[in-house]
Amino acid sequence: MIVAEPARVRVFISSPSDVATERDIAEQVVARLAGIWKAHVRIESVRWERAHYDAGKSFQEQVGEMAQFDVVCGILWKRIGQPLPPDLFHRPDGSAYESGTVFEIETAIACAGKPRVYIFRKTAEVMFAAESVAEDKRQHDALLEWWKRTVRDPQGHFRRGYQDFATSPEFETKLESVLESCLRSAGLIPSGPAWDIAAKGAPYPGLVPYDGGYSTVFFGRGLAVAEALREIRAAAQRELPALFIVGPSGSGKSSLMRAGIMPAFSGTQIAGVDAWRTVLLEPAQTPLDVLADRLYRKDVLPELASGAQATPRHFVDVARESPQAAAHAVKWALERAADAMRQRTGTQAPRVHLLLALDQLETLFDSADRKAVAALARALVEDGSTWLIASLRTDRYADLQLDPDFLHLRRGNALFDLPPPGASEISEIIAGPARAAGLVFEERDGKSLAKTIEAAVGGADALPLLQMTLSQLFAAREGSTLTFAAYEAIGGLEGAIAARAEEVYRSTSSAAQGALDSVLRSLVADMDENGQLTIRTPDRSASPVMPQAPSSWTR
Helix, strand or coil: CCCCCCEEEEEEEECCHHHHHHHHHHHHHHHHHHHHCCCCEEEEEECHHHCCCCCCCCHHHHHCCHHHCCEEEEEECCCCCCCCCCCCCECCCCCECCCHHHHHHHHHHHCCCCCEEEEEEECCCCCCCHHHHHHHHHHHHHHHHHHHHHCECCCCCECCCCEEECCHHHHHHHHHHHHHHHHHHCCCCCCCCCCCHHHHCCCCCCCCCCCHHHHHHCCCCHHHHHHHHHHHHHHHHCCCCEEEEEECCCCCHHHHHHHHHHHHHCCCCCCCCCEEEEEEECCCCCHHHHHHHHHCCCCCCHHHHHCCCCCHHHHHHHHHHCHHHHHHHHHHHHHHHHHHHHHHHCCCCCCEEEEEEECCHHHHHCCCCHHHHHHHHHHHHHCCCEEEEEEEEHHHHHHHHCCHHHHHHHHHCEEEECCCCCHHHHHHHHHHHHHHCCCEECEECCEEHHHHHHHHCCCCCHHHHHHHHHHHHHHCCECCEECHHHHHHCCHHHHHHHHHHHHHHHHCCHHHHHHHHHHHHHHEEEECCCCCEEEEECCEEEEECCCCCCHHHHC
């Protein structure tokens, strides 16, 4: 089945340099909406300073006609911007445009309907710098003159609509509301929240990774997803499409792979491939058996059962003896799937590929099936029918280097380093799912609970702790509001994980609780006067990791 591509909406952001903060916010808002509504529409922002320009033409000539965009967002405060060459850019009456921003807004308005044009005017107090007061005043006067002429008529009546805002958060809220209204009026997105709480529950998964079911509320990693997709596409051009996502524990590798990258293979976003069959291998005691079982599933590659290996057991036997023969069987099944697509849709020579996702590759390295799975993965990729994505913890990269098959794929393809999320990404991870689900964070003394949580996040492995906190806040919400009272009741970020540990501990048997004591004592090498634990891990040196745990953990 060929999945129709969502409609594409391009938002051009136009502004002088004095609203650089709002420009960045506008880009973030567009990215957030793109994530929320990605099942319905593809939204992208365009900023002239993001592109590369040659010296043969002016910036405005290379930006192009405003009619190519769907939405133009103009943001103004105290500057009108830099003037344009009057011999290249002038109004029909011969008068010069005061600046590039003016040119972009006016020509967009002149298109009469497409693009939709929204002007935002900042109302915060205007102050001039002592070293540039003359130029600042000239800029402000020119803006006021243009504003009076364009937005108001000589009698002071408003000729055009606009939105004003005093602060950056207010701008963010208004812009998001305007853009969502625009998309709804165009019939591109449905009414109501993108995430239905009644049907789907919490928009925060807690201690489990985000997966395809949570892709609608997977935020904060848009740039990482885009870069990872570029890397694997480039690897495909080198004819060995494999991507290894490497990052520290808790950096969100599994979520990036499952909720960010894999959903991009559901349509036709990968040029040259008409349809994908996807198989995910999670940590398992017998990974080769599990992989074979999943390949034969009805929603993956049931065509395998019509081939020489009629059952997963037969496939495993062949894979152990000859990974190349098993890979040929997969390629044959994919060709049968392509034949069926051609007959069903009339598509000429469709191409159907397999996406093989290996999550937490470090667990495979501890399995007896390690060599068999690695050899099969290499054979599949080299046979030209399969793309591979694998996630790996940073401290186990040496194990990849010791495996000749994975190392071969690594050398010929892409390594994507995933660092822990930065401050802006953490902000999106917290706020994005709430917006998608129609939830709000309570405010106290002018400060949002979302900002309070954001400030408390720290450390390279903070994501699991953050997700646990957010899921508990959701469970204790009042209506659609996530409250300070709930956050304080669970003891903040540290309290959330401690409460969960206590809950798990108390749910175990007396025998398990007794055994836990010896396990913890064998792990803890030392504790300093500040309550810092030093943890022993097998075959690794001890390393400090966390503050003293609640008393129930040390029983």
